[in-house]
Amino acid sequence: MAAGKPSAVDERRAQFARYKQDVKARGKSFYPFAMFEDTVMSLVVVTVIVALAAVWKWTAWAPHHLGTHQGLLGPEYTAPADPGTTNFVPRPDxxxxxxxxxxxxxxxxxxxxxxxxxxxxxxxxxxxxxxxxxxxxxxxxxxxxxxxxxxxxxxxxxxxxxxxxxxASEALASEVIADVPNWISAEKLPPAAVPGAKLFAVAGCTACHTYLGTGSSNLGAPDLTTIGTRNLGIAFQIRHLQCPSCVNPGSPMPKFASLGTTRLHELAVFLEASKGKK
Ligand code: HEC
Structure with missing residues (x-):
């Protein structure tokens, strides 16, 4: 045995032995001591939460402007959820x-x-x-x-x-539709293409596609400002909108068949009329 400086491993072993000894001499066992403390503390936390909920609920009697009641801890409920909304912009905390x-x-x-x-x-x-x-x-x-x-x-x-x-700005449908007059004048869209342009603005297309700078580009969706120059044809446009992945295999674009043939036709006319800035 070399009686020189102790190696790092020896030092750690000695430290561990000291720690074990210390636990034996002065430590308390997990059961029941530590467990008791944990249980008491958890009960305190849960009781506080339940008490706050009770105060929130039972002090809410003053009328609130959104048609519910105002309590000590804020309104009982805020505006009721509207499942039919189209202009809700989901954003995380x-x-x-x-x-x-x-x-x-x-x-x-x-x-x-x-x-x-x-x-x-x-x-x-x-x-x-x-x-x-x-x-x-x-x-x-x-x-x-x-x-x-x-x-x-x-x-x-x-x-x-x-x-x-x-x-990061997420355009609301109401903001996109404000751009439609610009599209009409910049691309010289014929009157027949206007209903489709409005539909394009509110149907959620601009969540993935850009058009004359409006919308955001996602999932690799192409800019549609000049889609009409490719002369894909009304029939193709409708088939693609009904089932994008049937026409372009692997396409992640959602199906818009539920819009119905009349509206799909309007969209197709608008797309085919979009030949870029004139
Ligand atoms: C979730 C994203 C997403 C949405 C929403 C979306 N698209 Fe697309 N779109 C794509 C992607 C990705 C492609 C490329 C793959 C393809 O061609 O299907 C595409 C392609 C296209 C093309 C080109 C097709 C071709 O063959 O080149 C057109 C036209 C189009 N979309 C129109 C629309 C219209 C109109 C709407 C709204 C009714 C819409 N898209 C909504 C993602 C989307």
């Missing part, structure tokens, strides 16, 4: 804006999986595995350049994504 924007970066259908599951999962695995791949005991930030740069980059990218997500 602010702390999900970074994920929300990440998804907008991955516009191509094959990469949506990366944006929703891939990147966040890889980041989480890296974080969980940190104690296994960074085993050094060094704590000084100045001696951990990789960790510090990683931290700064993570905070920076999340801050930027959150800000981009917060300021």
């Amino acid at each position: 602010w702390y999900f804006y970074f994920l929300f924007y990440l998804l907008r970066i991955f516009k191509w259908p094959e990469t949506v999986f990366l944006g929703t599951v891939g990147v966040p999962t890889i980041a989480l695995i890296l974080l969980i595995a940190l104690p296994f791949y960074d085993v050094r005991r060094e704590r000084r930030l100045s001696r951990r350049p990789v960790a510090v740069v990683g931290l700064v980059l993570t905070i920076l990218s999340m801050a930027i994504l959150t800000w981009k997500g917060a300021t």
Whole structure:
């Protein structure tokens, strides 16, 4: 046996032995001591939540302007949900804006999986595995350049994504329809194409397609400003709208057959009349 400096492993073993001894001498067992404390604390938390709910419910008697009642902890209910709404813009809570924007970066259908599951999962695995791949005991930030740069980059990218997500504009149907007169004058659309243009503005097409700068481009959907120059024909347009994946295999565009043939015809006339800026 070399009687020199103890190795790092010896040192850790000694530390572990000291820890075990300490637990034996001064520690308390999990059952029943720690479990009792946990139980009491959980009960306290649940009781507080139930009490707050009771105060919210039973103090709500003053009339509120949305037709419900106002209580100590706010209105009993806010506006009733409207399942028929077409201008609701779904947006996440602010702390999900970074994920929300990440998804907008991955516009191509094959990469949506990366944006929703891939990147966040890889980041989480890296974080969980940190104690296994960074085993050094060094704590000084100045001696951990990789960790510090990683931290700064993570905070920076999340801050930027959150800000981009917060300021990203999602056009309401009512805002899109305000652009229809511009489309008519810029593309010199004939009167027959106007009903289709209005339909295009409110049917949700601009959630994936852009048209003269309106709408947002998603899932790899093409800009439709000049779709008419391809002369696909009314019949093709209707068939495509009824079942996009039947015409263009693998198309992620939803079926619009439920709009009915009259409205699909109007849409097709509008698409075929869209030959770009004149
Ligand atoms: C969820 C996204 C999405 C929505 C909503 C959507 N599309 Fe599409 N659209 C796509 C994608 C992706 C493509 C490319 C694949 C294809 O051609 O089917 C496409 C292609 C098209 C094409 C070109 C077809 C071709 O053969 O080149 C037209 C025209 C079109 N869409 C019209 C519409 C109209 C009109 C609406 C609204 C009624 C609409 N789209 C709604 C995603 C969408």
